[in-house]
Structure formats: C-alpha cells, structure tokens
Amino acid sequence: MKRLILLWSMGFVFSAQARTIKKLDTIYANSTMTTALFFPSEIKQGITGSDNFIFTYNREKEQNLGLLKAINGIDSNLLVITTDGKVYSYILKYSEHIEDPNRFITGNESIGHIKQIQEKERVSNSTISITDNKDILRKSCKSFLKLPEELNIKKKTGNLKLSLKNMKYQGDNVFLLFEIENKSPIRFDYGFLRIFKINGNQKRNASYQEVQLNPIYVDNKPIQIVPNTKTKMVYVVPKFHLDKSEKLEVRLQELNTTRNVVLRWK
Structure with a gap:
C-alpha cells in the first residue's frame, strides 16, 4: 500500500x-x-x-x-x-x-x-524534481529513524564503534541506519562511510570482488563526534541483494588520520 x-x-x-x-x-x-x-x-x-x-x-x-x-x-x-x-x-x-x-x-x-x-x-x-525527490527521501529517513531497531551488528576498533542498527527495503531503495560511537578522549572528525558488496577474501582469494553501493541520499551525516558521545545517520542506497557467498562491508574513516572501523556482515 x-x-x-x-x-x-x-x-x-x-x-x-x-x-x-x-x-x-x-x-x-x-x-x-x-x-x-x-x-x-x-x-x-x-x-x-x-x-x-x-x-x-x-x-x-x-x-x-x-x-x-x-x-x-x-x-x-x-x-x-x-x-x-x-x-x-x-x-x-x-x-x-x-x-x-x-x-x-x-x-x-x-x-x-x-x-x-x-x-x-x-x-x-x-x-x-531533484529537490522534491530529496524532500521525500528526507521525510522517509525521519520516519525510518523512529522505527524499532531490529539489528545490532557492531564492530569496535580501539575506542571507536560502528553499528548497523536497522535495514529496510522500500521500493527500489534500501535504508540503512548506522550508529557511530566515540569512546575516546579525542574528537572524531568524520571523513567518509562507504558501503561495499564483497565476494571472496582479499588476502586469500584471487577472485575477490567488491562493488561499491553509492548512496543516493544521506541523512544526518556528522561533521564531528565529540568524546564519549554517539550519533546516528541514515544511508539510502539502490536496492541490492546478498548471495550466500557475498558480504556487506562498511568502512568508516576519519578525516586526515588513520583511525577507521571496518564492519562486515553475513
């Protein structure tokens, strides 16, 4: 409906x-x-x-x-x-x-x-129009944030933790809810978050493949995350499907530093 x-x-x-x-x-x-x-x-x-x-x-x-x-x-x-x-x-x-x-x-x-x-x-x-389309996506993201969290897939590297809290298919799009937590005493300057479909093992398998899922809209993207706080953001990407041999990989990188978190699912 x-x-x-x-x-x-x-x-x-x-x-x-x-x-x-x-x-x-x-x-x-x-x-x-x-x-x-x-x-x-x-x-x-x-x-x-x-x-x-x-x-x-x-x-x-x-x-x-x-x-x-x-x-x-x-x-x-x-x-x-x-x-x-x-x-x-x-x-x-x-x-x-x-x-x-x-x-x-x-x-x-x-x-x-x-x-x-x-x-x-x-x-x-x-x-x-592009403007109207973004407005619809923005409203959809706000509604998505209010839904009960059904996932808690997380990865912690040092004092940084990245979690996938929810994922919903809507039409030709997939909405993903991420939470970034900074437990370090140092401010985290957001660089980027990238999502990939991967197949195989990059270190062991010559047939390793990865396909980046470029977002069509990002809601609530942070600039900085101060110490001992966390923030949530929504990524909207084109509809995708993971085969049995495929995994979802999310890479969070800080701006101008080597601090990062890599989360894998399935």
Missing part, C-alpha cells in the same frame, strides 16, 4: 480501466536461472513486494527487457509500468525447476494504464 501511495505522490493515478478486477498470472523464478521478461514497451518502473525477488532493468536507457531472480521464500508480486502508461501486475513464486526462463508479454496482459494528474495537481512532466 505504501508503494502505491509513493506512485501517487510522483504524480500518477490509475485510470478507470485499472479498477477492473483481473486474475493475475504467475511468474516463477529461482536463484540459478534468470527469468527474462520482454514487455511490449520500454520499462519505466518495476517494483517487487518482497526482497527475496529481485527485478532489474536498465534505468539509464529505457528498454523493454526485465530480469527476474529469486531466493526461496514467501510468494510476492511484481508491478511494472511501461513508458506508454500501461500497468502490468503478476504473482511471483519461487520454483526449483523452470521449464522456460523467457516470457514475451503482450499488451493485452496489462491490468490498466496510468495518466498524469492534470494542472495544479500534477507534477511537471510526470516526473519528480
């Missing part, structure tokens, strides 16, 4: 056609095969309801190809909006065996279409 509200806030509403109840088809996916979905028009937006299903498409250059993978878990759904305004919705299920990993979707599978809200109620050019 929250994701539909987000779509409305971006200046879209469903037309009367979308109100017609239509039985949804099921698409199967797993972790060993990539299910390719070919839509009749280029994909504008695609959202899955659960993070055990990953739907990827080209966000830089609009294409009609979407790729679906999954890990074993609960059933979910997929909502796709194409550039011609058509809306497609499917039930997603995990299956160990997939007979045909390719599906060519026809226009008559659409459950409806969207139209722009007119005049004063619409957002110009049916997109959200």
Whole structure:
C-alpha cells in the first residue's frame, strides 16, 4: 500500500480501466536461472513486494527487457509500468525447476494504464524534481529513524564503534541506519562511510570482488563526534541483494588520520 501511495505522490493515478478486477498470472523464478521478461514497451518502473525477488532493468536507457531472480521464500508480486502508461501486475513464486526462463508479454496482459494528474495537481512532466525527490527521501529517513531497531551488528576498533542498527527495503531503495560511537578522549572528525558488496577474501582469494553501493541520499551525516558521545545517520542506497557467498562491508574513516572501523556482515 505504501508503494502505491509513493506512485501517487510522483504524480500518477490509475485510470478507470485499472479498477477492473483481473486474475493475475504467475511468474516463477529461482536463484540459478534468470527469468527474462520482454514487455511490449520500454520499462519505466518495476517494483517487487518482497526482497527475496529481485527485478532489474536498465534505468539509464529505457528498454523493454526485465530480469527476474529469486531466493526461496514467501510468494510476492511484481508491478511494472511501461513508458506508454500501461500497468502490468503478476504473482511471483519461487520454483526449483523452470521449464522456460523467457516470457514475451503482450499488451493485452496489462491490468490498466496510468495518466498524469492534470494542472495544479500534477507534477511537471510526470516526473519528480531533484529537490522534491530529496524532500521525500528526507521525510522517509525521519520516519525510518523512529522505527524499532531490529539489528545490532557492531564492530569496535580501539575506542571507536560502528553499528548497523536497522535495514529496510522500500521500493527500489534500501535504508540503512548506522550508529557511530566515540569512546575516546579525542574528537572524531568524520571523513567518509562507504558501503561495499564483497565476494571472496582479499588476502586469500584471487577472485575477490567488491562493488561499491553509492548512496543516493544521506541523512544526518556528522561533521564531528565529540568524546564519549554517539550519533546516528541514515544511508539510502539502490536496492541490492546478498548471495550466500557475498558480504556487506562498511568502512568508516576519519578525516586526515588513520583511525577507521571496518564492519562486515553475513
């Protein structure tokens, strides 16, 4: 429901056609095969309801190809909006065996279409401006900070401690709540915090790989952390998934010194 509200806030509403109840088809996916979905028009937006299903498409250059993978878990759904305004919705299920990993979707599978809200109620050019987008992310971060903390993954190096307190998937983004604690008698001057997906061991494995997850928004980034205090900050990064062999690595570095903390998870 929250994701539909987000779509409305971006200046879209469903037309009367979308109100017609239509039985949804099921698409199967797993972790060993990539299910390719070919839509009749280029994909504008695609959202899955659960993070055990990953739907990827080209966000830089609009294409009609979407790729679906999954890990074993609960059933979910997929909502796709194409550039011609058509809306497609499917039930997603995990299956160990997939007979045909390719599906060519026809226009008559659409459950409806969207139209722009007119005049004063619409957002110009049916997109959200950079300023408005940041405002939405800022408000989302403030709400995220109020949620109960579900994680306490921590790493202490010397008198510095870095903790991952919460992680939530929302649409195409992941919100991560970090806490930095300075128990030293010396002020900590914040340099940077970087997040990576890593595969393998850098010292032992020649196939070691790392991919940096660049933030699209950072809320409450500190400048300094005075002695015996702690602060929280929220990082918003594009949606990602960790395979069994992958780990999340967070590197906190002080400005102009060698003080740092490296936290690894999974």
